Every structure is written in C-alpha cells, then in structure tokens.
Amino acid sequence: MSDSHITDSNLNESQQWLTHYDDVHMHVFGKPLRVMDHGQGARIWDIDGNEYLDFLAGIAVNALGYAHPAWVKACSEQAAKVAHVSNYFATKPQIELAQKLIDLADAPQGSHVYFGNSGAEANEAALKLAKLYGHTLPGAKTAVDGKPTRILALTHGFHGRTMGALSATWKPAIRKPFEPLLPDIEFIEANNLEAMHDAFAETGVGIYGKGPVAAVIMELIQGEAGVMPLDADYVRGVRKLCDNHKALLIIDEVQTGMGRTGSWFAFQREDLGGVRPDIVSFAKGVAGGFPMGGIIAFGEELSALFSAGKHGSTFAGNPLGAACALATIDTIEHDGLISNAEQRGEQLRRQVMNCGNSLFTSVRGRGLLNAITLKHPCAHAAMEWALDHGLIINAVAPNALRLAPPLIISEQDVDEAVNILKHIPTDLSND
Numbered sequence: 001m002s003d004s005h006i007t008d009s010n011l012n013e014s015q016q017w018l019t020h021y022d023d024v025h026m027h028v029f030g031k032p033l034r035v036m037d038h039g040q041g042a043r044i045w046d047i048d049g050n051e052y053l054d055f056l057a058g059i060a061v062n063a064l065g066y067a068h069p070a071w072v073k074a075c076s077e078q079a080a081k082v083a084h085v086s087n088y089f090a091t092k093p094q095i096e097l098a099q100k101l102i103d104l105a106d107a108p109q110g111s112h113v114y115f116g117n118s119g120a121e122a123n124e125a126a127l128k129l130a131k132l133y134g135h136t137l138p139g140a141k142t143a144v145d146g147k148p149t150r151i152l153a154l155t156h157g158f159h160g161r162t163m164g165a166l167s168a169t170w171k172p173a174i175r176k177p178f179e180p181l182l183p184d185i186e187f188i189e190a191n192n193l194e195a196m197h198d199a200f201a202e203t204g205v206g207i208y209g210k211g212p213v214a215a216v217i218m219e220l221i222q223g224e225a226g227v228m229p230l231d232a233d234y235v236r237g238v239r240k241l242c243d244n245h246k247a248l249l250i251i252d253e254v255q256t257g258m259g260r261t262g263s264w265f266a267f268q269r270e271d272l273g274g275v276r277p278d279i280v281s282f283a284k285g286v287a288g289g290f291p292m293g294g295i296i297a298f299g300e301e302l303s304a305l306f307s308a309g310k311h312g313s314t315f316a317g318n319p320l321g322a323a324c325a326l327a328t329i330d331t332i333e334h335d336g337l338i339s340n341a342e343q344r345g346e347q348l349r350r351q352v353m354n355c356g357n358s359l360f361t362s363v364r365g366r367g368l369l370n371a372i373t374l375k376h377p378c379a380h381a382a383m384e385w386a387l388d389h390g391l392i393i394n395a396v397a398p399n400a401l402r403l404a405p406p407l408i409i410s411e412q413d414v415d416e417a418v419n420i421l422k423h424i425p426t427d428l429s430n431d
C-alpha cells in the first residue's frame, strides 16, 4: 500500500504525492512535473508554494486563466441550480451555447451543433457524420455493393486518441500499436497540393479506381506537430478540390479555435479569403477549463444526416459545461480578448526574436498559439529549466517549445516570460 510513502520523512510533500501518483495511475502521461494546488489569473502555485507564470494554460484550455470571477460565478451558480439532466431533457444554457457557436462561426441558416466532452469525441462525431455523408455519394458502398468511401487526413495531423480519431492521427508511434484501426483513411503530405490533387484523382467508380472521398480532415495550424501553420494557398486549394469532388472539409479547431489564433476560429483568418468548413470541431478552450467539445455541421442537409439514434453521449450538452462555455465566450467578447490574443502574440514573437538567446532559431504561430524552434533538440531540458525558473512552457517537439498562454495575458506578463526565456542556457543536453 502506498500509505507508507506519504509518511516517508526523507521526501518533501510534492515528492511524496508524486510517488503516490505513480503507485495508483497508469503511466501513459509520464511523470507529472509538479503537484499543483491553486491558480489565479495567469499564475498557478504548487503544493510547496512555488509560483509559476503559465504559458501553457492547461494545453490551450484555460482561456480565461485560473479562477476568473465570471467563470467561477457562472459555474457555481449553475452547479447550485442543475448540473446534469441527460438528453431526455433540454436546458437553456445548452440551447444558448449552440446558437452562440453557430453565430460565432458564421455558419449558414440550418447549421446545427452536436456537443461532446472532448476533442477526440468531437472528431469522432465529425468522422461518423462524414461516413453517413459518404454513403450518399455516387459509387459509394451501400449495404450490398459499391466502393468504400475514403477519408483523407494529413501527415503530422493530430485529432485525438480514441479509435476513430486516432485512425486519422498521423504520428506512427501513437497510432501503430493499435492497428488495425479504421480502414480507408489515407495520410496525404501536408502543404502539398499536388499530393492532395493526386489522392482525389484516384477516385473512380470503375473496378480500378478507389472509392469516392467523403471528407478531408485537417487542422489549419498543426498544434501537436509543433505549431505548424498550413499555407493559405494550400487551404484554399484543398477547399476547391473538396468542392469539385463533393467531399466534406472537416476543420479541426480543437486547439486553434475560440479566439486563440486571433479570430474566433482559424478558418476566419483574413488571408484564407473566406474558406468555409463543412464541419468544424471544437473543444479545449471552449468552456475555459470544463471538459467540453463538439462539432458544428454547416447547413441543413449535412446536419440532418445525424437523425435520431445515429449518435449520442450521456454528458453531451451538459448544462454545467454549457454555462462555463457561455461565461468564457461572453468574457472573451466583452473584454476584447481576441484582439488581446492578436497583440500579445505579436509582442511575444517580436520580443522572443529580439531577446538575443542564440538557442532560438525562429518563432512561428498566430495569436497566442506559438512555437519557438531551437538550434538543437533540447526542448525537454529547456522546458524543465523554465519551470525551475517559474515559467510553464511545453516541449511540443524535440526542437520546439510551445507557448500558449491564457487569452487574458498582459503586456507585463509577456515581458516577464521573455525575460525568463532569454536566459535559457544554450548548452542544455538534447532530449
């Protein structure tokens, strides 16, 4: 029993809890870095009383930082009222939230929302809807004949860890151990329009052609791959190919959405010239720290494919989550946090490039989703050094540090973070 660890007087309190953690949790996440206690704004304290400036925000989740008064009020008032009812019943917050998301996404009349509880679940819903859509395409497999419809995903894409979402997730190390996964998903080289063109060209109803493409699924900035933005020309080109072949475009905005990249959704970026998704998935930041996700299906026809009984989840549209999301969105709107994301992002990228740390080779990203690339692959050691000096960042790749602070971050917070980043030693050991 692990009780013995708690009383081991040679370990400080954090170390005792971490030993206990290890005894009772499966090891999928590796060893936690600290045991956290409480947060306020952009700062969080561990149980030993150390303070950290948080430039990760629970992986792009805590849009309003910690314990934001509007979020705490909405969450506690809703908890005191009703927290969960199941989908045999409706609640006002879930209806208001669905309407709000449709409005924010500029989705056309007849668009509908499906709520889930995480990013992976949002993409499961998107993929299931795409399957139903695929069955309506000419030459598609029905119960007795035709060809299976295909889904095209991108190299380096990340869509979640459940079996469906994992089937569209590129990284072999996390996907391969679970094969065979969903069939008829292909990985096409990101940012290579020729390759996407060729994949569509293989579509054919004849005996030698592959089946029709039901959907392309992609992120506009590949977050887990190291914050890699897709080229605007490429995104527009993929949209056109989807139009020409009647395929859906699923844009995974789980990490880029909810204001983080300087617009409500990354597909609304001006340089994309109005690229429209058919399905957009969202999660992470949407409820400011409450687990929630979902999809918006653009238009009546597509939405209608999810008819009664086709999909569901016990917690879907949970009023507690919906109230947290409404408070998060309302605060982002009224406190101008999207333009703050834009301005603080520019400040951050400029100051990082000018800070004189020769370990840094470039900085990329949009708004408050950014990565610094490193001269040698020491991201893990750099992350640990920053943590020891009071700054939370993330080693998103061996040679890249991700910076994704809460949207409430101030100009002084960015100054402070860069002041720590600039002192990261250049001679750290490689990962």
Ligand SMILES: *Cc1c(COP(=O)(O)O)cnc(C)c1O
Pocket: 118, 119, 120, 121, 123, 158, 159, 160, 161, 219, 223, 224, 252, 253, 254, 255, 256, 283, 284
């Ligand atoms: C985090 C993430 C997911 C998975 O979300 P979970 O809530 O961890 O299931 C899916 N897609 C993208 C782009 C993500 O960043």
